Amino acid sequence: MTINFSLRQWEYAIAVADLLSFRKAAERCHVSQPSLSVQLQQLEGSLGVRLFERDRRRVLVTVAGRPLIERARRMLIDASDLMCAARQAQDPLVGTMRIGVIPTVSPYLLPRATAALRAKFPRLITEWTEDKTLALSHSVEEGTLDAALLALEAKLGDFSHATVAIDPFVLVARPRDPLASSPTPLRADALRNADVLFLDDGHCFREQALAFCTKAKAHELAFRATSLPTLTQMVAGGSGVTLLPQLAVATEVKRAKLRVRAFADPAPHRTLALVWRKQSPMVDALRQIAGAIRDAYPQTG
Amino acid sequence: MTINFSLRQWEYAIAVADLLSFRKAAERCHVSQPSLSVQLQQLEGSLGVRLFERDRRRVLVTVAGRPLIERARRMLIDASDLMCAARQAQDPLVGTMRIGVIPTVSPYLLPRATAALRAKFPRLITEWTEDKTLALSHSVEEGTLDAALLALEAKLGDFSHATVAIDPFVLVARPRDPLASSPTPLRADALRNADVLFLDDGHCFREQALAFCTKAKAHELAFRATSLPTLTQMVAGGSGVTLLPQLAVATEVKRAKLRVRAFADPAPHRTLALVWRKQSPMVDALRQIAGAIRDAYPQTG
C-alpha cells in the first residue's frame, strides 16, 4: 500500500470540511484559492474518491468523504503530536502550553498558579482559556488545548491526569441563618429542607453541589447564578444558603458578612486535576506543571 | 503548530531505524542513498532533533529519536489506513486482503474458505499467511496483515472480532485404549492419569488442551508434536491419547484406525474468529468475509 497523498492535502481537505468553502479554507491555510482547488483535485484523483460535492453555490462533504476526513483528522493530530514531541525532546519546558480552566477555579487559582509557573519555568508560556468542562474536554480531545484544569468528578473522556488538590465544599449562610450556628462540622442531613442556591447549568460545580444537596433532601431555589460571586451575593441578600468550593471562600466571602461551615466526613468535595489526552506528547512537561500548580495551591488556614 | 515534515521523510527514518543502515534503507524505499541521506538531514534539521547517531561504521537511533520514531510509526499506520479506507470507499470487496491463520486451522478450513470467498466475492483476492498466534497478532497490530483467523481463547491484543465457529475438542485414542470404550460423552475426569500427547510450544491449541488436561489430572508425555498429523500418528503408534479439535478430525483420523470421543458439557473448545485492529478501515469487508467463512465452515455430522 503506497501512500500517494501529502499531509498538506489533507489539511486543505479538513479546512474545507470545516468551513464548507474553498475560499475561506484557502484563507485559513494561508494559500491562494486556486492552489487549494488544485491540490484537492489531485487528492481526490489519487484516492479515486470524490470528497466534496461542489455546486457553484455550496460545498458538501460526500458520504464517502466523511469517514475519510475523520481518519485524516486523526492522522494530522498524530502528525502535530509528533512535531510537538520533537520540540519537547529539545526541552520539555520551553514553548507554549495551552491550558483550559473551569470558571469556578480560574479566578481563585490562576493568579497564584501563573506566578508560580513563571517563576519555575521562565521559558514556558502558558495560554489560559476559561470555559465549562464539556467545551474544555472537547478542546483537549481535538488538540486545540494541550490540557485542562478541572474537576475529575465530572464526566470526562479518556484522559490521563495529575491531581492538583482536593477542594472541599463548604456551606455559606448569613449569620442569622439557623444553619450558621449549627454545630461544626456540619452533617449532611443538617441541610434537610434548607433552601439552597446553585449555579447555572453546565457548571460542573452545580452538578456536584446539587447531587450532594438532593441526597440531603434540601430544596433547590428557582434562581440560578451564573458565577460564584453572584451566588454569594444572593446568599448575602437573604435568598437562602449555598455551597462554595473552599478555594473560592477567601475571595468571595470577605466581601459579604457571611458564615462558613465545613462539612463532616464524608465531606463533599471536588478533585482538581490537570488532564490531557492519553497520548499527548507533553506528558513530562504537563506533570511538572501540575506539580508546580499543586505547590502553589492556597493552603486552607 | 505548523507541520514541516513529510510522510516520506518519516518512511525513510523508519526504514533506517529498522535496518540500521542508510544504504539498505534506501534500497527498501526504492531511492538512492544520497536522496535518503539528504531527506533525513532535512528532517533532523526541521525538527531540531538528531534522530540517528552515525558513526562511519554503524548507525544508532538516538535516545531522543526513539520515541519520535515510534510516534511516526503510528502516524504512518494511520496514513496507510486512510489510503486503504479510500480504496474501500470505492468498493469494500475489491482488492487484496492479507489474512493470517494458525496452523491448527489452516489445512482444515482454508480449502473450503477460499473456495467460498472466491465464489462470493470474485473480485477479492485473499492472501493467506500461516503462523502461530503470537506472530499473527503482532502482524495485525503493525498492519502487515489485515486480519487473522485464530482462537479467541489465546492471549490477544486489543482487537475487534467476528466469531466464525465454536470448535470443540475431542479425545482420540486407539481402539484398544480403555478410554476408547468408556461411555460417551466423556467426562473430564475420565482423563485422570491418562498419558496425553500435546503439540509443541507456541501453538495455542497446545495451551488450551494442556490447561484442560492438567485440570483433569492427566499426564503430559515428554514428546511434543510439531503438527496435528504428527500428533495423530503418534497416537496411532500407541504412544498414548490426545485431544484434537473437531475441525481436524475428518482429515486426520480417517488415515489411522482411531476412536473419537466427544466430551460432556462443559466441553473443552476453542472459539475461532476473525480478528482485526479496532480501527481497521476494512471493518465492513472483514465482517462480510467472516460471515462467508462461517457459512463455509464444515458442519459436524
Add this chain to the structure above:
DNA sequence: AAAAGTTGATAGTCACTAACTATCAAAATG
C-alpha cells in the same frame, strides 16, 4: 601493509510540483 570494498556525506544537475496571478463562468445578491 596495500588494495578493495564498505559506509554515509556532498556537489551538481534536472524534472516535477506546488505555489502564485490573472481570468472565466455560473450563481447569488442587491
Add this chain to the structure above:
DNA sequence: CATTTTGATAGTTAGTGACTATCAACTTTT
C-alpha cells in the same frame, strides 16, 4: 440588471526531491 461571490482553469515561476558522480573514512581482504 449590475455587482459580488463562488470554484475552476491557464500560464508562469520558484522550490524541492530525485538522480549520478564523487569523496572521505573506516573495515576487510589479499
